[in-house]
Amino acid sequence: MRRVAVVGAGMTRFAEHFDLGIKDLLPMAVAECERSVDKGFDRADIQAAWFGELSTTDGFPAGILADSCGLEDVPVTRVENACATGNDALRNATFAVASGAVDVALVVGGDKVRESSTRSTFWEWAGMTRDTAWDYPLGLVAPANFALHVRRYLHESPATREHMAMVAVKNHKHAVSNPKAQLRFEITVEQVLNAPMVVEPFGLFDCTPQSDGAAALLVVGEEVADRYTDNPVWVRGVGLGLDRVMHQHKPDMTTFPATVRAARQAMAMAGITPADIDVAEVHDCFTGVELISYEDLGFADRFGAHKLVEDGVTSVGGRLPVNPSGGLKGKGHPPGATGVAQCVELFEQLRGTAANQVDGARIGLAHNIGGPTAVSAVSILSTDRG
Amino acid sequence: MRRVAVVGAGMTRFAEHFDLGIKDLLPMAVAECERSVDKGFDRADIQAAWFGELSTTDGFPAGILADSCGLEDVPVTRVENACATGNDALRNATFAVASGAVDVALVVGGDKVRESSTRSTFWEWAGMTRDTAWDYPLGLVAPANFALHVRRYLHESPATREHMAMVAVKNHKHAVSNPKAQLRFEITVEQVLNAPMVVEPFGLFDCTPQSDGAAALLVVGEEVADRYTDNPVWVRGVGLGLDRVMHQHKPDMTTFPATVRAARQAMAMAGITPADIDVAEVHDCFTGVELISYEDLGFADRFGAHKLVEDGVTSVGGRLPVNPSGGLKGKGHPPGATGVAQCVELFEQLRGTAANQVDGARIGLAHNIGGPTAVSAVSILSTDRG
Numbered sequence: 001m002r003r004v005a006v007v008g009a010g011m012t013r014f015a016e017h018f019d020l021g022i023k024d025l026l027p028m029a030v031a032e033c034e035r036s037v038d039k040g041f042d043r044a045d046i047q048a049a050w051f052g053e054l055s056t057t058d059g060f061p062a063g064i065l066a067d068s069c070g071l072e073d074v075p076v077t078r079v080e081n082a083c084a085t086g087n088d089a090l091r092n093a094t095f096a097v098a099s100g101a102v103d104v105a106l107v108v109g110g111d112k113v114r115e116s117s118t119r120s121t122f123w124e125w126a127g128m129t130r131d132t133a134w135d136y137p138l139g140l141v142a143p144a145n146f147a148l149h150v151r152r153y154l155h156e157s158p159a160t161r162e163h164m165a166m167v168a169v170k171n172h173k174h175a176v177s178n179p180k181a182q183l184r185f186e187i188t189v190e191q192v193l194n195a196p197m198v199v200e201p202f203g204l205f206d207c208t209p210q211s212d213g214a215a216a217l218l219v220v221g222e223e224v225a226d227r228y229t230d231n232p233v234w235v236r237g238v239g240l241g242l243d244r245v246m247h248q249h250k251p252d253m254t255t256f257p258a259t260v261r262a263a264r265q266a267m268a269m270a271g272i273t274p275a276d277i278d279v280a281e282v283h284d285c286f287t288g289v290e291l292i293s294y295e296d297l298g299f300a301d302r303f304g305a306h307k308l309v310e311d312g313v314t315s316v317g318g319r320l321p322v323n324p325s326g327g328l329k330g331k332g333h334p335p336g337a338t339g340v341a342q343c344v345e346l347f348e349q350l351r352g353t354a355a356n357q358v359d360g361a362r363i364g365l366a367h368n369i370g371g372p373t374a375v376s377a378v379s380i381l382s383t384d385r386g
Numbered sequence: 387m388r389r390v391a392v393v394g395a396g397m398t399r400f401a402e403h404f405d406l407g408i409k410d411l412l413p414m415a416v417a418e419c420e421r422s423v424d425k426g427f428d429r430a431d432i433q434a435a436w437f438g439e440l441s442t443t444d445g446f447p448a449g450i451l452a453d454s455c456g457l458e459d460v461p462v463t464r465v466e467n468a469c470a471t472g473n474d475a476l477r478n479a480t481f482a483v484a485s486g487a488v489d490v491a492l493v494v495g496g497d498k499v500r501e502s503s504t505r506s507t508f509w510e511w512a513g514m515t516r517d518t519a520w521d522y523p524l525g526l527v528a529p530a531n532f533a534l535h536v537r538r539y540l541h542e543s544p545a546t547r548e549h550m551a552m553v554a555v556k557n558h559k560h561a562v563s564n565p566k567a568q569l570r571f572e573i574t575v576e577q578v579l580n581a582p583m584v585v586e587p588f589g590l591f592d593c594t595p596q597s598d599g600a601a602a603l604l605v606v607g608e609e610v611a612d613r614y615t616d617n618p619v620w621v622r623g624v625g626l627g628l629d630r631v632m633h634q635h636k637p638d639m640t641t642f643p644a645t646v647r648a649a650r651q652a653m654a655m656a657g658i659t660p661a662d663i664d665v666a667e668v669h670d671c672f673t674g675v676e677l678i679s680y681e682d683l684g685f686a687d688r689f690g691a692h693k694l695v696e697d698g699v700t701s702v703g704g705r706l707p708v709n710p711s712g713g714l715k716g717k718g719h720p721p722g723a724t725g726v727a728q729c730v731e732l733f734e735q736l737r738g739t740a741a742n743q744v745d746g747a748r749i750g751l752a753h754n755i756g757g758p759t760a761v762s763a764v765s766i767l768s769t770d771r772g
Binding site for chain 1: 465
């Protein structure tokens with residue numbers, strides 16, 4: 001299989017961009033991606049694009065991306081896979097480049113979640129991220145559906161709400177030094193525990209904010225990578241895993257089988273084990289989800305995730321920093337953009353230019369778990385060609 | 387690039403399936419695809435799936451496909467590209483198989499357009515197939531936006547409403563012998579011309595019906611094809627083209643640049659010219675669109691499309707039969723399924739088993755043009771490995 005490199009990466013700030021629409025955010029991310037390409041870059045080089053968007057704010061997604069970014073004559077595929085959309089967009093672009101059909105591909109993720117100028121997208125989003133006939137009428141939208149998982153996890157494992165709070169504290173702390181992050185302030189365990197309850201066991205500070213934003217990656221075949229940079233980052237593995245949509249079909253609420261499957265695929269493709277990961281961006285839409293994901297990704301033994309936060313293993317400075325960007329919790333979560341932005345962070349980490357740099361990082365992992373806890377996508381990037 | 391074969395193909399009847407939901411239609415199509423595999427087939431062989439769906443009736447599309455079809459542990463990517471969704475789903479699966487990352491892939495397209503048990507999807511669909519801020523408030527939904535193109539085409543070319551009617555008559559005639567078609571009755575030019583006007587120049591019989599349905603293809607790498615059949619059909623070319631979304635940005639309304647681009651890509655990949663095509667499924671959402679597409683696909687000279695229908699060239703029995711299945715006009719048009727179903731028809735045509743068989747067909751082309759006339763996807767299938 002032809003090797004695939006990331007040679008450029010950029011993103012907007014994640015925020016409540018009440019003054020910007022998706023047509024503003026997408027070109028901002030693409031322009032920053034363009035500026036990041038060491039040896040310069042002409043948009044006419046782009047042969048195909050993949051666009052991850054969940055909420056379809058302003059109309060026909062593929063065309064809105066192409067038009068707003070001036071991508072004349074570039075075919076764009078919109079990929080939608082709930083909150084795993086961003087990493088699945090990269091996965092599909094990777095296949096196209098690996099096949100040899102495309103040499104230079106653009107991957108963009110974006111979402112405009114806060115009030116849109118044209119219409120509300122809430123119902124559409126709700127429909128696209130769960131079963132509308134069964135789970136939705138039962139109220140199993142996020143965060144309620146994730147809360148079922150985490151409540152059971154707290155019951156079965158030694159983890160407590162304090163451990164969840166430590167995840168929030170860590171990710172907020174990481175976000176402070178990231179100029180792209182939405183919530184750039186530190187919080188304390190006490191603040192998390194005393195915050196208003198959203199749905200047990202999630203208080204306000206256990207939940208990701210709602211965010212608008214976009215992110216972009218330039219992905220190329222190995223023969224052309226040196227046209228753009230002498231310092232590429234390699235896409236070593238991509239994985240996508242599914243689980244049953246409806247919660248009555250999930251026999252064990254304390255694990256996300258979709259993540260286990262996606263990680264297994266991506267690591268097999270990369271030829272690595274969890275112990276090889278130096279830095280990870282993990283889908284912390286709710287604090288407890290980061291804990292469960294440590295176990296599903298193979299970073300911790302079953303029901304041992306709490307020890308990683310207790311011991312500072314997953315803080316920057318620890319053995320395996322998780323969410324140095326601030327994660328969804330601190331950086332923000334425009335769903336279509338999130339997975340792409342995780343890879344933007346890894347690109348910078350692996351090139352040594354991240355805002356919150358992990359020393360000597362050579363292999364990074366990005367992870368999404370989607371809406372009804374039924375889909376996960378994992379990408380593995382590395383400084384080594386493999 | 388690794389060669390890619392289609393070894394199975396199946397579809398539901400296209401119809402107003404008031405008694406069936408998307409969760410019924412998808413497994414029906416997959417089961418028929420499974421039955422079509424000459425040497426038998428185990429669903430556990432499927433390593434990844436691509437799902438083209440536009441209207442998202444029942445919730446999280448990727449998971450609904452996996453759950454309703456019993457695809458445990460199969461990663462599913464939902465692709466959405468307006469009415470070009472189906473052929474773009476095949477394109478993405480083709481890249482994944484061609485890359486070597488996937489040996490056996492399932493491509494499914496489906497849509498439930500008529501009243502859903504859970505909610506209306508009309509607004510969502512409208513949003514996803516045009517610009518909601520500009521074209522949509524002007525009323526430029528289908529069929530009005532296509533009508534602008536065809537009206538100008540009638541003004542500039544020698545084609546008349548009679549020629550458009552001849553397209554409808556031809557495709558209805560083809561549909562009669564196709565048990566999967568929705569409108570299995572013949573009509574006359576007079577009936578078309580005298581039918582109630584929908585939007586000038588489209589009368590009722592110039593328009594595709596609204597349809598529910600699903601279609602599926604089994605797509606595999608060349609090394610494993612003979613595990614499934616001695617008679618594979620090869621995916622020789624895939625192409626995707628875009629054009630500007632908003633109609634004020636389209637300088638020439640008498641052509642669809644998206645189609646020209648998609649066809650150019652697919653034919654270059656296949657190493658063929660339009661003259662090599664033996665049979666084609668062309669996106670006849672409105673009769674005049676089939677005429678314009680003859681020119682964009684290179685089947686006719688500019689403004690010469692009307693001669694093809696006048697001379698019977700594109701009827702079964704002619705030199706280049708177009709829409710032997712009945713096309714969108716006669717067979718029906720569940721948008722996500724349409725492109726996949728076109729390839730189901732080509733699979734049968736190229737294996738000599740079609741309901742309305744084109745003698746000796748060796749190379750077939752499938753073509754979609756999407757919502758705001760801003761996206762087209764083209765696939766080229768062949769009996770020759772290439």
